[in-house]
Amino acid sequence: MSLGQRLALLAVRLQEPQRVASFQRLCGVEAPLGKPAEGEDAESEVREAAGNPRRRGQQPGVERSPGPAKPDCCGAPNGVRNGLASEPGPTGPRRAGSLRRNSLTGEEGEPVRVSNWPLYYLFCFGTELGNELFYIFFFPFWIWNLDPFVGRRLVIIWVLVMYLGQCTKDIIRWPRPASPPVAKLEIFYNSEYSMPSTHAMSGTAIPIAMVLLTYGRWQYPLIYGLILIPCWSSLVCLSRVYMGMHSILDVIAGFLYTILILLIFYPLVDLIDNFNQTYKYAPFIIIGLHLALGIFSFTLDTWSTSRGDTAEILGSGAGIACGSHATYNLGLLLDPSPHTLPLASPPLTVTLFGKAILRVAIGMLFVLIVRDIMKKITIPLACKLFSIPCDDMRQARQHMEVELPYRYITYGMVGFSITFLVPYVFSFIGIS
Numbered sequence: 001m002s003l004g005q006r007l008a009l010l011a012v013r014l015q016e017p018q019r020v021a022s023f024q025r026l027c028g029v030e031a032p033l034g035k036p037a038e039g040e041d042a043e044s045e046v047r048e049a050a051g052n053p054r055r056r057g058q059q060p061g062v063e064r065s066p067g068p069a070k071p072d073c074c075g076a077p078n079g080v081r082n083g084l085a086s087e088p089g090p091t092g093p094r095r096a097g098s099l100r101r102n103s104l105t106g107e108e109g110e111p112v113r114v115s116n117w118p119l120y121y122l123f124c125f126g127t128e129l130g131n132e133l134f135y136i137f138f139f140p141f142w143i144w145n146l147d148p149f150v151g152r153r154l155v156i157i158w159v160l161v162m163y164l165g166q167c168t169k170d171i172i173r174w175p176r177p178a179s180p181p182v183a184k185l186e187i188f189y190n191s192e193y194s195m196p197s198t199h200a201m202s203g204t205a206i207p208i209a210m211v212l213l214t215y216g217r218w219q220y221p222l223i224y225g226l227i228l229i230p231c232w233s234s235l236v237c238l239s240r241v242y243m244g245m246h247s248i249l250d251v252i253a254g255f256l257y258t259i260l261i262l263l264i265f266y267p268l269v270d271l272i273d274n275f276n277q278t279y280k281y282a283p284f285i286i287i288g289l290h291l292a293l294g295i296f297s298f299t300l301d302t303w304s305t306s307r308g309d310t311a312e313i314l315g316s317g318a319g320i321a322c323g324s325h326a327t328y329n330l331g332l333l334l335d336p337s338p339h340t341l342p343l344a345s346p347p348l349t350v351t352l353f354g355k356a357i358l359r360v361a362i363g364m365l366f367v368l369i370v371r372d373i374m375k376k377i378t379i380p381l382a383c384k385l386f387s388i389p390c391d392d393m394r395q396a397r398q399h400m401e402v403e404l405p406y407r408y409i410t411y412g413m414v415g416f417s418i419t420f421l422v423p424y425v426f427s428f429i430g431i432s
Helices: 003-014 017-026 044-053 115-130 132-146 148-172 197-213 222-242 249-277 283-296 305-330 351-384 401-428
Strands: 029-030 112-114
Touching: 003 249, 017 029, 017 222, 017 249, 115 222, 115 305, 132 148, 132 305, 132 351, 132 401, 148 197, 148 249, 148 283, 148 401, 197 222, 197 249, 222 249, 249 283, 249 305, 249 351, 283 401, 305 401, 351 401
Parallel strands: none
Antiparallel strands: 029 112
16 A cells, blocks of 8 residues: 555544544543434434434444545535534533534534533633634734734734635535534534634644744743643644544644645745835735635635634734734834844733733723624625615625625724724823
8 A cells, every 4th residue: 555545544534523523432522412322232223213303214323434525425515504413312410512503504502411521621711712702802912911013913824824724624625523423512613614624723823923923032931832832732623623523634634734824924924014014005905905815715615604704804804904004103002122122021010910901901892892883884784785684684694795894894993993993092091
């Protein structure tokens, strides 16, 4: 057997849903309530199949094909839930449901039995490191309290990695791991394709970029960064397998894909950031380029939650870049001069800590108000402009004409607020 054949066979094995289910059982996630655990006798499976119309016609003991199947023959198309949610079983003391309902299908997931609660909460935390709630606190905290220079460049890398990852999903079009045998602890992204894992990509790109951007600029032992990278990345990657959202192959591909992207594009980050800040017509180019990329991504496949996520990422990146252009030209957030590097961490005092908390509280309140206002304006306006009924908001947002401007404009204003409006407020009230 040649090396290529061996690698292909390894890829097939790493993509098998049975391996995801085995990892879940190893971590204390048992069979979904109301379903027989793998390995029970065929008689109980036949009894269940007879009483469950969703499984009638399925042969007992027959497993799904373990290979990487194309969605047009075996998987669900984009925008359609992958795998069936089980009927809720009897409530027990170890019952756990899915984290969030799927925003497209309304699917709520399947209750499962969890016997290792510390691992459950650890991996819930790990998967949140790739969700919107984390991003909306993480990037502003860097820009407002730590180092705007690093914060801006982290956003550039994040936008690039996430955009390429989302587009690659819609080109490859592999479905999520099949359920059963996999237990879906998270349903929110279940209508998207699987390969590669964009959680794994962001969970790899952010810690590596943080170390690359801060080492030599800030005084700290390199060993701290070398510990942070594998801990952060492995936690996020393993959490996606634990949640039943990705195969082992998905997260490995996401990790390797991110390394390739960083090798190619990281040397350009400084050039991009300087262009965003200093070039006279940068805002027009930034807005036009990000909008064009968003329109292109919407043409790759049918609508799903990934369409909105891509527009949200591009809008946030455009808004933060335009805001950084305004702050640079008005002198609101100035980077320290090169002769002061490397920077030393200031002593942690009550005043420093209090100002940081105050900036986060005021800034996040401002950002959330802006997001809420823009959401209430953009969706009805887009529906009116394109003659789309907005009685059912979920159905209306499945149109590109509504979802793209809503996400792009709303999160563009959120990004602009983070790098310009909020720092201006800080300067005005004297806490910058």
